[in-house]
Amino acid sequence: MSPRRSYDQYCSAARALDLVGDRWTLLIVRELLAGPRRYTDLHADLPGVSTDVLASRLRDMERDGLSTRRRLPPPGAAYVYELTPRGRELLPVLQALSRWGQSELGERRPTDAVRAHWLALPLLRRLEGEGLVEIRLDEGVFHLHVGVEDxxxxxxxxxxxxxxxxxxxxxxxxxxxxxGESGLTDAVRDGRVAVTGDGTLAKALREA
Structure with a gap:
């Protein structure tokens, strides 16, 4: 395992970047916020990362206490990677980066990969309350755990x-x-979002 590189600056931002400033690390965190993931699943949802770089970043994250690796019991018997509590604390960091980077999106480029669940974290900011929400797009389906702390x-x-x-x-x-260009309740009222379900979140969206 390679030694950790450091900016050698007595600054909390620099110390944080010592851990998560390498290319791909925060995107791996984005994927692991979905829960335990196998290496092959991570590689599939991080198009462009090499197997060597992904393996190296996962080793570094485990060394730095951001993630752990464990073996699933039979019949799975595969290794999965998951965030530690320290790693999960990066959720608001990713959400802040997502908010800051909104103006950079623009139109999708022909070379841009896309996964439906990449919209999960920015969409999570637009929902209030607590509950399980399923999002269905033509490009895929994902779900959100709104209001969870763990x-x-x-x-x-x-x-x-x-x-x-x-x-x-x-x-x-x-x-x-x-x-943030359209309010969720506005999209529901305009008929651009169809809401079903009997939970508090569904009722709040339909009645807003």
């Missing part, structure tokens, strides 16, 4: 169990809401 904050695929609210929209509407 564990996964989102997940790829349908919600585990019956969600408190299910939102159906197109990717353009989802991106506009995530960027």
């Amino acid at each position: 564990g996964p904050v989102y997940g790829d695929g349908p919600a585990p169990g019956e969600p408190d609210a299910r939102l159906v929209m197109d990717a353009e509407t989802c991106a506009a809401v995530a960027r």
